[in-house]
Structures are given as C-alpha cells and as structure tokens.
Amino acid sequence: MEKCTLTCDQHDYIEIACMFGYRVRLTLEDQQIMEGKAVGTLTDSDKREYLIIDDGQQHRIELMRLKKLQVLTPHARFTEMNF
Numbered sequence: 001m002e003k004c005t006l007t008c009d010q011h012d013y014i015e016i017a018c019m020f021g022y023r024v025r026l027t028l029e030d031q032q033i034m035e036g037k038a039v040g041t042l043t044d045s046d047k048r049e050y051l052i053i054d055d056g057q058q059h060r061i062e063l064m065r066l067k068k069l070q071v072l073t074p075h076a077r078f079t080e081m082n083f
C-alpha cells in the first residue's frame with residue numbers, strides 16, 4: 001500500500017523550516033535519523049518531492065520517507081511535525 005500524500009499544513013511547515021533556515025532532525029520511515037539545516041525543497045521530473053538539508057553537504061530526502069521533523073533551532077515558530 002502506498003503512503004498518502006502530505007497535507008497542505010505539512011507542506012507549510014516544511015516551507016517554514018526552509019524559509020527560516022531551521023536546523024532540523026528528521027526521523028525517516030526506516031528509523032534513520034538525519035540532521036542538518038533545511039535549505040529548500042525540490043520536485044523531480046517524476047513528481048517526487050524532496051526536502052534538501054545541509055550538514056556540510058547537501059542531502060535530498062524524499063518527503064514520503066519522513067516520519068517526524070523536529071526543529072533544533074531555539075525560539076522557532078514550531079518544534080515538531082509528525083507525518
């Protein structure tokens with residue numbers, strides 16, 4: 001069974017994290033943890049959407065793999081989003 005697409009609210013939180021350059025900790029569906037600065041989003045030619053984070057090098061994480069996004073930046077506009 002394919003996972004549902006993200007809601008508009010979930011997309012908004014991802015965009016806020018990128019707009020403010022928040023440092024984030026991502027928990028992926030396979031329980032892998034990644035940390036870095038949220039720098040942008042990308043949609044490829046197959047319509048897959050990615051969050052781009054930078055931890056000294058840039059990584060593309062497919063949004064459908066996200067389980068949780070935690071904001072590590074102090075005084076952020078939000079602290080956590082579950083997917």
